[in-house]
Ligand code: CUK
């Protein structure tokens with residue numbers, strides 16, 4: 001923390017610590033924080049001290065990383081796979097976006113997965129999570145939400161492709177996402193962030209005060225990806241986390257005011273952490289004590305307080321105003337609500353929640369066991385598995401390492417210092433995540449801090465800049481910065497998985513469900529994809545089947561008529577690992593990936609008479625340039 005930054009904050013007339021306590025804080029305060037970035041630089045001494053850690057983080061050419069990082073891609077709509085500790089980007093997985101390389105959003109396979117939301121071409125991914133069995137990664141799936149278009153998607157980790165997309169009904173903007181960790185990931189939880197009227201049909205648009213407004217917490221079945229149930233809540237829902245027993249889920253609420261303007265959302269001194277009792281919710285659903293809303297069959301429970309009285313399955317624990325991150329320590333003992341506008345993080349003992357739900361406490365705050373003051377703008381917290389927590393301080397541009405048990409002792413009146421270290425990050429950190437910190441295996445080796453501003457850390461690229469994903473070695477007493485990693489818009493959160501916990505396929509299985517539609521169509525057309533190249537006409541629909549073996553497509557030309565709807569299905573017969581082909585028709589906006597043993601298909605209109613080349617886009621062979629053919633389009637008579 002440089003002197004200049006302190007001065008900047010003081011200029012706003014507020015003391016540095018605790019200044020967000022009693023007064024209504026406007027967005028200008030957060031903006032003041034942003035204005036101070038770029039003033040703290042690492043000293044030469046600090047850099048020297050990091051040398052040893054940097055050596056540990058060095059992954060040489062041809063060496064493999066220890067971890068897979070699953071990165072959200074923010075408003076890019078994608079998910080990225082990054083190796084740790086090298087921080088090398090290994091793959092991009094298109095999910096809600098469109099992908100020129102793979103044809104995601106254009107191929108028939110991806111359109112079938114995107115389903116009824118296939119016409120929406122953007123997404124906003126924040127919170128990746130990976131499936132677990134007994135609180136440990138089981139390598140099956142990753143899940144990701146879409147704030148932009150209210151969806152949740154699943155990614156198969158064996159092929160690193162999205163295979164399911166579900167639009168969540170009745171709510172707007174899925175933000176927080178987490179999942180059951182124990183006994184295994186049966187449910188995925190999703191927070192509808194914004195409070196919206198129901199029904200939202202516009203009939204009350206001129207007198208919205210008369211409309212009922214709410215949002216909901218949704219649970220999806222991890223296998224079918226159908227919505228299992230929804231719970232209407234008081235206030236809104238921001239971030240969510242779950243315990244290690246499968247019983248409780250929590251979500252932060254920053255808009256207990258249910259306001260629609262900035263000042264209104266900051267009116268209350270305290271908002272709350274909403275707690276969901278999953279077995280009790282399932283009991284209600286099983287007993288048929290639910291409603292359905294007009295346009296869906298999803299069971300809906302009303303989890304709102306009625307006349308100050310709680311339901312059996314929800315509780316609202318007051319926490320300082322406008323909390324943000326919701327997290328769980330890997331020992332399964334505590335939930336954490338990050339203060340954002342308060343310099344505190346609230347620690348809640350999970351072993352007190354049974355008593356809370358059985359109404360043993362006069363005050364819901366009795367589940368709070370610590371509320372350490374950490375610094376300005378605590379957004380998120382992660383863990384090293386050794387009893388320490390690491391919280392990002394957005395406004396201070398720092399990460400603070402603190403000891404959980406010491407914070408509890410301090411809350412109980414003991415004179416102990418729970419802060420272990422503060423380190424500058426560059427700049428304005430959001431999420432941070434330690435290796436395996438979402439699981440029982442939290443190993444306290446590496447910490448990634450996703451900074452929102454990179455400013456002077458990289459060559460400037462015009463007004464739009466990269467974010468800065470920083471890697472720290474946290475294996476010792478002190479956090480040591482070892483790497484700055486530029487990232488395009490905009491990683492919000494990541495999970496870090498040990499490499500042996502994910503087994504990926506080297507080539508596709510020929511009967512993979514990812515391209516089941518194309519296999520079924522070929523079967524109906526009597527085409528053997530392993531050997532045949534065929535053009536089948538079906539009215540004005542033409543289905544072109546061809547193989548690809550480097551460096552040639554099975555067909556060097558095919559003929560269609562102007563206006564035909566053409567479906568090209570390409571099967572890559574190459575068995576060699578890493579030998580992907582592509583299929584692109586020039587001037588038709590048609591392009592797709594066909595990896596080893598994969599079948600891919602794409603449908604388009606042959607709208608232009610003439611001779612049009614198609615060619616392979618992946619450089620697959622010395623004669624890759626020659627891997628091309630022609631689509632001959634006869635003009636309408
Ligand atoms: S949010 Cu982005 S920094 Cu969407 Cu988890 Cu906190």
Ligand code: CUA
Nearest residue numbers: 581616618620
């Ligand atoms: Cu096939 Cu390039």
Ligand code: CA
Nearest residue numbers: 254265266322
């Ligand atoms: Ca609020």
